[in-house]
Amino acid sequence: MIKTAKAHLQENLSVDMNPMLDIVFILLIFFIVTASFNKEAVLDIERNNSPTLSVTPKVTPQFTIDANNKVYLNNRQVEIDAINVNIAKLAANADITAISVRAHENSQHNTLVAVLNAIKEQTSAPVALGDVLSN
Structure with a gap:
């Protein structure tokens, strides 16, 4: 009889998974709600769009100063007062990469300094002093 009672109890045993599913869904909802979503x-x-x-x-x-203290910009004579305007015209049409200044050995120092000052008032491009011209 004892064996039949145990066999009878084992036949009536069943596992109810509904509480387990409830716990899983509650945990899932908890993690979804508490998660922070960051937008990258x-x-x-x-x-x-222009091709x-x-x-x-x-x-x-290129500035050239001759023996008579005449100033030339690209082989065209300019006045010292007009150097600023000429550099501004060049800068409006193109990028000035460097400026070359060449002076005759018999030219006055004041003329060279005036040209350099006028150049530096208008642009910050590097100025290169070229070879001294002699005739």
Whole structure:
């Protein structure tokens, strides 16, 4: 009889999974609610839709001072007072990469200094002193 009672009890045993599913769903909802969702930072890139590239030409103006203290810009005579205007015109049309200044050995020092001062008032381009001209 003891064996039949145990066998009878084992036949009536069943596992109820409903409470387990409830716990799983409660945990799932808890983790979803408490999770923090961060939006990733994105770099904004502005694309240029124009197919052509504008390339500004580069120039290197050359100043020459002759023995009579006359100043020439690219073989064209200019006044010392007009050097600022001429450099501004060149800078408006192209990028000035460097400026070359060449002086005759018999020219006055004041003329060279006046030209250099006028150049530096208008632009920050490097100034190169070239070979001394002699006739």
